[in-house]
Amino acid sequence: MSPGQAITIVHLSDLHFGGFADLTQIEALASFLPTLGATAVAVSGDLSQRARHGEFQAAHLFLQQMRAIAPILVVPGNHDIEWWKSPLGLMGERLKYAKYSRYFGQDLRPVVEAPGIVLAGALSSYGVAFGSLTWNIRDVAVKGHLPRSETNRVQKIFAAAPPDAARVLVFHHNVLAGGLSGRQGLANWRSAHRRLLATGADVILCGHDHQEGAGQIQGALAVSTSGTHSHRVRGGRPSVFNLVRIDAQAVHIQHFRWESADRRFLPSDTYSFARKGPPKVAVSVAGGDQGL
Numbered sequence: 001m002s003p004g005q006a007i008t009i010v011h012l013s014d015l016h017f018g019g020f021a022d023l024t025q026i027e028a029l030a031s032f033l034p035t036l037g038a039t040a041v042a043v044s045g046d047l048s049q050r051a052r053h054g055e056f057q058a059a060h061l062f063l064q065q066m067r068a069i070a071p072i073l074v075v076p077g078n079h080d081i082e083w084w085k086s087p088l089g090l091m092g093e094r095l096k097y098a099k100y101s102r103y104f105g106q107d108l109r110p111v112v113e114a115p116g117i118v119l120a121g122a123l124s125s126y127g128v129a130f131g132s133l134t135w136n137i138r139d140v141a142v143k144g145h146l147p148r149s150e151t152n153r154v155q156k157i158f159a160a161a162p163p164d165a166a167r168v169l170v171f172h173h174n175v176l177a178g179g180l181s182g183r184q185g186l187a188n189w190r191s192a193h194r195r196l197l198a199t200g201a202d203v204i205l206c207g208h209d210h211q212e213g214a215g216q217i218q219g220a221l222a223v224s225t226s227g228t229h230s231h232r233v234r235g236g237r238p239s240v241f242n243l244v245r246i247d248a249q250a251v252h253i254q255h256f257r258w259e260s261a262d263r264r265f266l267p268s269d270t271y272s273f274a275r276k277g278p279p280k281v282a283v284s285v286a287g288g289d290q291g292l
């Protein structure tokens with residue numbers, strides 16, 4: 001990427017089509033996002049509430065609209081898989097993703113290339129699985145994990161990408177502790193962080209926490225956490241999606257907050273993280289309120 005050149009990604013997450021979706025926001029997104037001039041759109045999972053056909057169909061229609069703007073990468077979230085059809089993978093791995101795949105394709109780990117950018121999707125949603133078993137019964141089908149095979153696969157994709165391309169890794173579960181929840185989306189997150197750092201990614205795009213975030217793993221790898229466009233926001237705060245801009249020097253993560261009175265998204269805080277060379281410094285342009 002030459003100096004002065006930049007790519008822009010609309011980062012959405014947790015649309016949760018179904019009873020909790022905020023249709024006013026979805027409609028505002030459909031009209032507002034085409035004005036942002038994005039190079040790509042990434043949707044980091046939880047398209048549905050209960051993996052129902054009608055929810056997936058609504059999500060599919062929305063994504064078709066977004067496809068008119070730019071290439072799209074989408075990965076499944078924990079709400080999008082029918083894990084009960086194959087708990088612990090006992091009935092095979094494909095069964096729990098069959099309905100999702102009917103609408104969003106067989107490839108659960110998609111790769112999208114566009115000029116100046118490679119986006120790699122990784123699978124972190126497995127439902128009740130050995131890799132994310134927990135004693136917290138409420139979390140047993142919610143927690144995600146990133147197997148070593150996933151981080152190794154992504155590392156190879158990024159190693160083979162053009163040297164000047166921005167490398168963007170997309171999966172569902174949050175890798176920074178949630179701002180209000182304090183929770184880590186991934187089981188064995190310390191190991192996951194070490195392996196994520198080795199993938200060569202410039203930025204990770206994730207969701208799951210239903211609260212926006214912008215930060216870094218070990219001061220070296222930028223992370224964009226996008227919020228939700230359902231009524232299940234954390235702490236009654238306004239919904240937020242992120243716009244991620246990558247130039248030759250830095251990754252810039254800008255929050256767009258939903259203003260319900262005006263029924264529109266307004267630009268909010270921007271965080272900038274240098275792309276290479278430790279230590280990294282976070283700069284909040286508009287004064288941040290995220291303790292991540």
Ligand SMILES: [Fe+2]
Binds near residue numbers: 046077079208
């Ligand atoms: Fe969600």
Ligand SMILES: [Fe+2]
Binds near residue numbers: 046
């Ligand atoms: Fe989730």
